[in-house]
Amino acid sequence: MGLTSYREILKKAKISSDPPANEQVTRVGRRIAEATGRTDYQWEFKVIEDKQANAFALPGGKVAVYTGILPITRDDAGLAAVLGHEVAHAIARHGGERISQTLLVQTGLVATQVALSRNDPRMVQTVTSLLGAGATVGLLLPWGRGQESEADHLGLIYMAKAGYHPSAAKELWVRMAAESKGRQAPPEFLSTHPSHETRIRQIEGWIPEALRHYRPR
Numbered sequence: 133m134g135l136t137s138y139r140e141i142l143k144k145a146k147i148s149s150d151p152p153a154n155e156q157v158t159r160v161g162r163r164i165a166e167a168t169g170r171t172d173y174q175w176e177f178k179v180i181e182d183k184q185a186n187a188f189a190l191p192g193g194k195v196a197v198y199t200g201i202l203p204i205t206r207d208d209a210g211l212a213a214v215l216g217h218e219v220a221h222a223i224a225r226h227g228g229e230r231i232s233q234t235l236l237v238q239t240g241l242v243a244t245q246v247a248l249s250r251n252d253p254r255m256v257q258t259v260t261s262l263l264g265a266g267a268t269v270g271l272l273l274p275w276g277r278g279q280e281s282e283a284d285h286l287g288l289i290y291m292a293k294a295g296y297h298p299s300a301a302k303e304l305w306v307r308m309a310a311e312s313k314g315r316q317a318p319p320e321f322l323s324t325h326p327s328h329e330t331r332i333r334q335i336e337g338w339i340p341e342a343l344r345h346y347r348p349r
């Protein structure tokens with residue numbers, strides 16, 4: 133399902149050929165991927181030319197970053213915070229949880245598989261959104277609070293293991309929150325990742341633990 137969604141997204145998206153952006157996303161992405169220890173994932177990193185501030189990681193290791201988030205992530209450590217968090221959603225199978233809780237209950241496994249194999253546009257849109265890449269198909273679904281906490285916690289450990297100081301995650305969320313002020317619509321990333329005040333406090337509490345995994349490069 134992750135692969136089907138990724139292919140559909142990339143078919144419609146404008147893939148960035150900007151060398152610095154691609155090099156940065158690949159460089160940081162590979163380090164995060166390595167920190168997860170998941171060699172069974174077929175990691176792939178793309179940059180999508182889009183003013184939306186967003187990023188996603190699909191089950192199986194297919195990752196994309198929208199150029200609109202790069203001014204907010206600012207540097208490698210900020211990007212590592214976003215990628216660590218998104219990769220954590222994929223590895224913790226949060227999208228899979230949503231698919232089994234909603235789609236499979238409503239539609240059934242066989243009907244879902246058949247519709248997907250036919251590339252039924254509505255089914256691809258639903259699956260893509262449930263997997264957390266809804267910004268591309270115009271159907272943003274917020275993650276649950278428990279899923280968010282788990283992705284923050286796990287993501288912090290990944291970024292520390294990858295050699296990025298975990299306090300960069302806190303700084304990223306502070307910038308993200310500031311970005312939403314004085315705007316008519318918050319960054320798309322915040323539409324799917326709500327409640328930043330609690331998040332920032334929680335991340336602060338996890339930094340000492342993450343620092344035990346921190347291996348500066």
Ligand SMILES: [Zn+2]
Nearest residue numbers: 275280283325
């Ligand atoms: Zn999240």
